[in-house]
Every structure is written in C-alpha cells, then in structure tokens.
Amino acid sequence: MSGARHVWLPTALALCLAGTIAAVLSSGNASPGFALAALARGAAGSWHAFTSGTLVRATPLLFTGLGVAVAFRAGVFNIGAEGQFLTGAAAAAAASAALSSHAGALTPWLAIVAGALAGAAWASVADALRRRFEVPEVISTILLNFVAIYLVGYLVRGPLQEPTHIYPQTRTLELLARLPRMSSGTRLHWGFPLGVAIAIALAFWLSRTASGFRLRLVGANPHAARVTGRVNVGRVTTLAFLASGALAGAGGAVEVNGVTFALYENISPGYGYTAIAVALLAGLDPRWVIATAVGFGALEAGASAMQRDAGVPSVIAGIVEASIILIAIAWSARSRGDASLERGT
C-alpha cells in the first residue's frame, strides 16, 4: 500500500544529500573532481596511504564500533563510546607514565588493560544510573561524554600535564610504552590486528556461546527473555554495557599508545559517534564491523587529505557518515514493510 513511498523517500533523501555534499566539495579552492581524487589518494593511493592512513584511522573506529555493536545487540543504547574512549585514553596515558620504568615492553599492553577498565568504569556510571534510578542510558551516556571531554581538559592542564607546564597535553610516551609498529616505514601498529582478533572473538561469543545467545535474546525481546528464558535481564544488560565501555576504552588506550603517544584535548574527532555509523552499517555483526571500520577509516583518512590538498573542510566526513546512517535506516524501514506487526511490547 505504502510501498512506493518507502522507495522514493530514501532515494530522494540520498539525492538531496548527494547535492549537499557536492556543494560542500565545490566550496574548496579546487574542483570537485580534484577534491575527490585527493580523497581517493589519501585513502588508498598507495600501500603507505592505506596502512598508515586508512588502517591507522580505522583502528579506533574498530574498537568503538565493536563497543557500540555489543551494546546495541543487547538493546543497550550506549551513545557514550566517545566518553568511554576518552577516559580509556586518559587512563592509558596515566598508566603508561606510571608503569614504563617497571613493566618494560609490557607497558603498552598493560595500558590497554587500564584503558579498558577505565572505559568500563565510565560505562558503569550510566549502567548504575539506569539500574538503580531508571535514568535512560541514552541521555546519561551523552551527558557523560561532555563530562569526559572536560575531565580530559582538566587532566592535561592539571595533574597529568607535561613537566614544563606549557602545553595542554601529557608528556610524550617513552619508546618502551609505545605499541610496536607492524613493520618499519609504516605507522600501522599492533593495535589494529588486536582489534581484528577481538572482533572475531566477539563474533564467536555472540553466535556460539550460551551467554552470547542470552545477550542477543535480551536485545531482541527483554520481556520474552525474562519470562520464557529465565534470563537475568539486568545482569545481561550490565555485562553488555561494561563490555561495550571496555572496548571503547581499549580503543582510547590503543590510540594513545599506538598513534598520538600523548593525551590532549580533541584527541578524538568524534570516534565514538562515528562508531554508531560503523556498527549500524555492519548490521551489528562484529565481523562486518571490521569491514565498515576500514571503510570509514578510508573515508576519514581521505577527507583529511582532501582538506590538506583541496581545501575542502574535513567535516564532510561527518556529513557523509550521518547520511549513511540515515539512508541505511530508511532502507531497512523500506524492507521491513508493515512495522506495526512487529512492534513488540
């Protein structure tokens, strides 16, 4: 009955967005064609651009994207990957500074553990607010993102500031505290394969284990899970929430110990929000998150190159990401058909 509407709305929307993006592209000081060529070169113009640009940029998106996927799978709307990423980054910077003289080459890996714990702790605040006080996690996680931004701002000008107290950042990490590179001549570090391994492990957990099944069950229908499955819904959602925070926090740590080697404000250009697009486009499947993270990494690395070479503002990547989410949900609404039948309780 309403089939036609469901086809042309997403299409019209896609056309509008394409027009807007074309307008932004031509706002630079070069032709749109040149700008797009700069984007392609920056993303995959060479092996170096692909590994040191795209894959390095994909790594934080992989971790945060996995975090969002796990939470959404359990029906937990964790919009707080950004804050969990930032607290993870802060904890990793602090742990690296404290540990590097004792732990040696283990330091970066311990820093990732510290980051994961901090991310989980940050998520646990929203989880506790949800469990004890029925505060919707959508609102609390977003608010905690802002708190985390100011917390990082405070840390890098206060307790964690570098010794000369000139720059708002932490002291640059010692060589021992940095994640090793995968080969010389590339910026790609071992954080990326770690993320891939975690994605595969998560996919196995979700599809092949009892606790993974319970998580999916709770996400699909918490009421049914409680009544028929004898599942402790509260415990499962808490587990998903903490795992989600831990993944995002580990992402922050990997970024500090693998790429930036210091904590500073604006260390995340919105990875936690892009992560939502990464996870949704992957259909919340951890294996597909690897692919979408690399895709969005290419987009962002390309957009940076485009800003450098063609003067097109790199925020265009954010516009494209938001458009992809909108088109994806409009498209799935189209294929869902009559939604009123599956509204659930």
Next chain:
Amino acid sequence: MSATNSFIEAAVRTGTPLALAALGETLVERAGIINISLEGTIIAGAFGAAVGASAGQATGGYALAVVAGVLVAALFAMFTVTLRTDQVITGTALTMLALGLTGALARSVFGAHGLALTIATTGPLRPVPEGWLVLGALLHQPWPTYAVYALAPALWWWLYRTHAGLALHAIGENPAAAEAAGIAVNRHRVGAILAGGVMGGLAGATLVLAQAGTFVENMSAGRGFMAIGIVVLGRWNPLGVAGAALLFGGATALQYLFQAAGLNVRYELVLMLPYLATLAALAGVAGRSRGPATLGRRL
C-alpha cells in the same frame, strides 16, 4: 548591581535557550516521541540565526532560525513517523548531520579563518528600574525570556485544559486507543515534532542573537541533550520544565558567582557542573515520575 542579582540575571539568561528547547521537547514527548535531534535543531537554529541576522537584522535571524529548526524537525518526523525508524538512532544521526553541515557551511559562508563574526544582539528589555532586586533581574532580559514566561503557562493550559492537548496525552499513553477515539494520531505527532522544531530553532537563535553575538561550530554544546534531561526533571509539565530549565541556568551561571567570590576553581570543572547536575537531578527524579507510556517506542 549586587552579586546575587547578577547571578539571578545570568541564571535566567543562560536558562532561557534550555527552557525554550525543553518546552518544545515536552510537547514531542507528550506524543510518545523522544527527539534526540533536538541538539541538531538547536545548532541549525543558531546557524540560521547567524545567516539571517547578517542579511536582515535580528528579525531575519529569528525567522531563519525557526525555518532551520523546522527543517531538521521535519526530517525527524519524516523518518520516525512516516518511515517508522528508531527514534534514538534517527535523532543521533540527524544531530551528527546538523553539526557537520553547519560546521561546513559556516566555513563557506563566514570564511574559514576570517575575522570572528560579530552579530548585533537583541538587548535586554528594562521595564523596571535596576534597583528592583529580584524582579529587576528577572525582567532585565531579552525578549526570548519573556517568551518563556508566557509560553510555560500557556502550554500548561493547552496541554491540560484543551481538547487538542489531551489528545496529545492520549497518543503518548495509548496510540491505538487514541486512534480508535477518532484522533488523527500521526497528524498530532508531526505537529508536535514541528512545534518542537520551532522552539529548538528559537533556542538556537537565542544563543546567537541574545547571548554570544556570533556563530561558532558546535556552539550548542549539548544543550539539546540537557533539555531532554530537563523535560524528565520537570515531569513533562511545562511549568515544571520551565522551572527546571532556569535552575539549570543557575548551575551554569555558578561560574560567575565563583568569579565574583574570588574562588579559584578550575574552569573545566565548573563547565562540567551543568552536565553533572543534570545527571544528579535525573537520578533523583527519573524513577519516581512516570513519563508517557509509549515514550521512545518505535511507531
């Protein structure tokens, strides 16, 4: 002017955009819909205000802000009501889109590294002498604040005392029953969302035209999300919501009080306060007040 007086004045001034946005969101949530893209609506309104004001004075600014806000709200309505998409994901994506678009457009309209844009602001009205303590502080405000004073009781009356307002209630509680009672459910939903867009756009305009006098990327700074918290805090009642918003203005204005008192508090910690206050207030209130029964559920 005394420190208390200037504190109250600052609290009301910073609370005004929050109140406008939250009053609009109250209508939307009464219809059972949670509109996270309120943040995007506010930044769109702020950008529209900046463009409109540089072309056609403050009036043009407010007008274009409303248009921009309604545009974002219309997109939200199209997705969530017509296509029945998930409200949280749609709202998050639209906020990302609005933040990115306004950022990119601001660079091409106002120049990337050009001089800081200055826009003439609408000054405060001064109906009573400054010496009139609290009343002076409450009334020494630009006109959007007066809009809040007028709209809060008007919306309360509309929601609780008119047929249309009660119809909106019914939709949020039980859309099927409302439909059966002959209420045009989707028309009310879209109307509420668009009204929320008008209010969100005005909130953005207030930031630019009555406060900052300029447009900065991401200047909405989470006010849309705070406003959603404020709606819960005000228990979906326009009077409570307006009161809660002014309370939040107070949390933000604390920094002026700290400065006046000569306290040396790190400004990052002060800037955290409104967000922490929202969280604390939600923890105190959320479980004990019941919102519209179908709030946030996919249509």
